[in-house]
Amino acid sequence: MKIHLPSTVIRRFAVVIAGSLLLGAALAGCSSGSAPGSAGTDVDAALKAGGTITYWSWTPQAKAQVAAFEKKYPKVTVKLVNAGTGNDEYTKLQNAVKAGSGGPDVAQVEYFAIPQFALAKSLLDLKPYGFDSLESDFTASTWSHVAMDGAIYGLPQDSGPMALFYNKKVFDQYGLDVPATWDAYIADAKKLHAADPTKYIAADTGDAGFTTSMIWQAGGTPFTTTGSKVSVNLQDAGSKKWADTWSQLVENKLLSTTPGWSDEWYKGLGNGSIATLITGAWMPGVLESSVKDASGDWRVAPMPTYDGTAATAENGGGGQVVLKQSKNPALAAGFLRWLNADKDSVKLFLASGGFPSTTADIDSDAFKAQTPAYFGGQKINEVLSAAAGDVVKGWTYLPYQVYGNSIYGDTVGQSYSSSSDLNPGLRSWQKQLVSYGNDQGFSVSG
Amino acid sequence: MSAISSRSDGLRATRSPRNPRKSLALTLFMVIFLIYSLVPLFWLVVNATKSQRSLFTSFGLWFGSDFSLFSNIHDTLTYDNGIFLRWFANTLLYVVVGAGGATLLATLAGYGLAKFRFRGRGAVFAVVLGAIAVPGTALAVPTFLMFSQLGLTNTPLAIIIPSLASPFGLYLIWAYAEDAVPGELLEAARMDGAGELRTFFTISIRLLAPGIVTVALFTVVATWNNYFLPLIMLSDPSLYPLTVGLNQWNAQATGVSAQPIYNLVITGSLLTIIPIVVGFLILQRYWQSGLSAGSVKQ
Numbered sequence: 001m002k003i004h005l006p007s008t009v010i011r012r013f014a015v016v017i018a019g020s021l022l023l024g025a026a027l028a029g030c031s032s033g034s035a036p037g038s039a040g041t042d043v044d045a046a047l048k049a050g051g052t053i054t055y056w057s058w059t060p061q062a063k064a065q066v067a068a069f070e071k072k073y074p075k076v077t078v079k080l081v082n083a084g085t086g087n088d089e090y091t092k093l094q095n096a097v098k099a100g101s102g103g104p105d106v107a108q109v110e111y112f113a114i115p116q117f118a119l120a121k122s123l124l125d126l127k128p129y130g131f132d133s134l135e136s137d138f139t140a141s142t143w144s145h146v147a148m149d150g151a152i153y154g155l156p157q158d159s160g161p162m163a164l165f166y167n168k169k170v171f172d173q174y175g176l177d178v179p180a181t182w183d184a185y186i187a188d189a190k191k192l193h194a195a196d197p198t199k200y201i202a203a204d205t206g207d208a209g210f211t212t213s214m215i216w217q218a219g220g221t222p223f224t225t226t227g228s229k230v231s232v233n234l235q236d237a238g239s240k241k242w243a244d245t246w247s248q249l250v251e252n253k254l255l256s257t258t259p260g261w262s263d264e265w266y267k268g269l270g271n272g273s274i275a276t277l278i279t280g281a282w283m284p285g286v287l288e289s290s291v292k293d294a295s296g297d298w299r300v301a302p303m304p305t306y307d308g309t310a311a312t313a314e315n316g317g318g319g320q321v322v323l324k325q326s327k328n329p330a331l332a333a334g335f336l337r338w339l340n341a342d343k344d345s346v347k348l349f350l351a352s353g354g355f356p357s358t359t360a361d362i363d364s365d366a367f368k369a370q371t372p373a374y375f376g377g378q379k380i381n382e383v384l385s386a387a388a389g390d391v392v393k394g395w396t397y398l399p400y401q402v403y404g405n406s407i408y409g410d411t412v413g414q415s416y417s418s419s420s421d422l423n424p425g426l427r428s429w430q431k432q433l434v435s436y437g438n439d440q441g442f443s444v445s446g
Numbered sequence: 447m448s449a450i451s452s453r454s455d456g457l458r459a460t461r462s463p464r465n466p467r468k469s470l471a472l473t474l475f476m477v478i479f480l481i482y483s484l485v486p487l488f489w490l491v492v493n494a495t496k497s498q499r500s501l502f503t504s505f506g507l508w509f510g511s512d513f514s515l516f517s518n519i520h521d522t523l524t525y526d527n528g529i530f531l532r533w534f535a536n537t538l539l540y541v542v543v544g545a546g547g548a549t550l551l552a553t554l555a556g557y558g559l560a561k562f563r564f565r566g567r568g569a570v571f572a573v574v575l576g577a578i579a580v581p582g583t584a585l586a587v588p589t590f591l592m593f594s595q596l597g598l599t600n601t602p603l604a605i606i607i608p609s610l611a612s613p614f615g616l617y618l619i620w621a622y623a624e625d626a627v628p629g630e631l632l633e634a635a636r637m638d639g640a641g642e643l644r645t646f647f648t649i650s651i652r653l654l655a656p657g658i659v660t661v662a663l664f665t666v667v668a669t670w671n672n673y674f675l676p677l678i679m680l681s682d683p684s685l686y687p688l689t690v691g692l693n694q695w696n697a698q699a700t701g702v703s704a705q706p707i708y709n710l711v712i713t714g715s716l717l718t719i720i721p722i723v724v725g726f727l728i729l730q731r732y733w734q735s736g737l738s739a740g741s742v743k744q
Binding site for chain 1: 499501502503590594595597599600677678681682683693697698699700701703704705706708
């Protein structure tokens with residue numbers, strides 16, 4: 001009979017494969033992908049000439065965007081494929097890179113995964129296609145995710161400057177103050193859970209994306225890469241600062257153990273048993289469409305900080321890239337430019353609840369003046385736009401972050417499940433990241 | 447394999463006519479096992495009747511305030527232009543061609559090895575036994591790299607060809623044919639002038655029927671549930687089988703542009719298991735007689 005592995009195991013296994021394929025591609029100095037040069041770099045001419053390209057994306061907006069694009073450029077056909085969400089797609093992308101064919105021309109990749117593909121030389125540098133002129137259209141923090149080592153590997157689509165989402169009904173009922181600092185946040189957590197043991201300040205069972213964002217906000221830079229030299233230090237000042245703070249919640253069992261994004265989790269957001277969310281600015285769309293029962297209950301506040309001065313980080317969000325193996329790179333670049341830098345396209349994207357990465361939209365008065373009824377008429381975009389400007393600078397992800405996140409559960413996750421100090425978990429994560437990186441041909445210190 | 451032997455042991459122990467004594471401990475164990483097996487199924491049926499809203503607000507192990515089973519089925523079948531039906535058809539294709547082909551090949555090879563003497567038979571025996579010990583998951587990656595060089599990834603053949611090999615089925619038919627097809631019978635057929643093929647199709651295949659059904663059942667279940675291989679081989683959702691497709695729906699609930707459709711994932715899972723449950727119930731009597739083959743000396 002078939003052995004039923006838990007899906008996390010399977011996913012991890014898939015990521016391991018992707019990782020081992022990555023190694024081949026990285027070390028072989030890329031035998032796959034063809035050089036763009038000869039095909040020409042005139043994006044406008046390519047759009048006029050037309051052709052067919054494939055676009056991998058799991059964003060719900062993609063369908064409407066592709067339809068609008070094809071209407072504007074009738075000679076171009078875009079084949080839209082949903083090749084999976086997140087890691088499922090990256091595994092397939094990595095497989096296609098390794099195989100040298102079978103990949104899309106344009107693909108959606110989250111920010112944390114872009115370095116992995118960029119450093120393996122599987123992405124097209126868009127600088128020769130005139131993309132450097134687009135830099136001023138995007139926020140500094142999202143641009144830094146697509147531009148590295150003097151090349152431009154994609155365009156940002158959305159962003160996730162973090163904020164505190166809180167259930168005002170619960171806060172009012174238990175007399176909690178909206179916390180401005182993490183100390184106040186922990187005090188609220190204690191007060192709430194003591195008053196009603198079924199209620200928790202937040203749900204967190206250990207999530208690599210959340211942890212890295214929190215370290216980012218605390219000013220940590222645990223991952224730095226120069227060429228093939230990587231340094232991992234998950235005990236730097238910022239990492240320790242976050243771990244020492246967050247451990248207080250973990251050790252005192254003040255966090256709900258409901259796994260994020262499960263049906264139980266959505267339930268908790270609706271009935272008040274999960275009172276806050278510390279997450280990216282894209283969350284309002286998810287709340288509005290999938291937690292309808294709590295309409296009017298939620299509000300948005302700036303992310304709590306350590307010392308009261310505004311500081312935040314990015315959580316989630318991503319952009320689109322062009323693969324080197326694209327047979328029509330100029331056309332693919334043309335589609336990408338329209339997709340993320342054209343006003344009509346961005347408008348379609350924002351209509352379904354994404355949070356922009358384009359400065360024109362983030363700073364627009366009309367955007368800031370919106371008063372969604374779901375949030376009791378609060379001008380939430382004022383808070384979120386301000387957060388976009390407060391993102392701490394200097395953060396970078398590992399060139400094998402996808403794999404790194406997949407082993408998070410075995411390391412830091414263990415500290416969560418035993419309700420103990422997070423620092424030993426971070427140290428063991430670091431140890432495994434270092435040895436994996438060295439196996440992959442990077443020279444990793446840590 | 448371990449599942450087989452333990453189950454056949456279980457059957458023998460509980461069905462033995464010489465030992466009708468009732469054991470409280472065993473009965474209790476069986477009741478617990480029954481509950482353990484049925485509760486997830488019960489959960490699935492109950493929750494397939496809920497809308498997403500009531501799924502998030504009602505107690506998991508009992509019905510909610512609404513009864514949305516039929517609207518859920520309707521939505522499952524029509525979501526994203528009816529992609530679920532496409533996945534269903536794909537699964538059927540992979541099962542009919544893959545599991546059917548695997549059964550045919552296993553039958554031919556197992557019968558041949560059992561009833562003909564030729565050089566290298568011992569070597570084949572060793573290779574087949576060795577192949578049984580290698581889990582399919584471990585072979586998925588080498589298979590992927592091989593297929594990508596052949597340009598077969600992201601095609602139905604990438605799923606069908608690996609499913610065609612069933613070393614376990616071959617071994618089962620071999621062991622079954624040793625006992626079920628008497629050599630004397632084949633001798634008699636040869637004396638009467640029947641060719642080997644004719645003997646096989648008119649005589650042997652009938653004697654082998656329970657064994658063939660058993661192998662078919664195993665390969666059908668394995669192909670129906672196949673997840674990892676299609677996950678890495680296919681990138682086009684229109685080629686997905688149900689397993690990978692449902693996982694894609696499930697993953698939709700995560701992240702930046704989350705669109706949870708848990709009610710459709712649950713209803714889709716219920717629809718997915720119905721054919722396999724029906725198939726199992728219809729074929730199980732063959733399966734039982736197949737398992738007990740060789741347990742009594744004739």
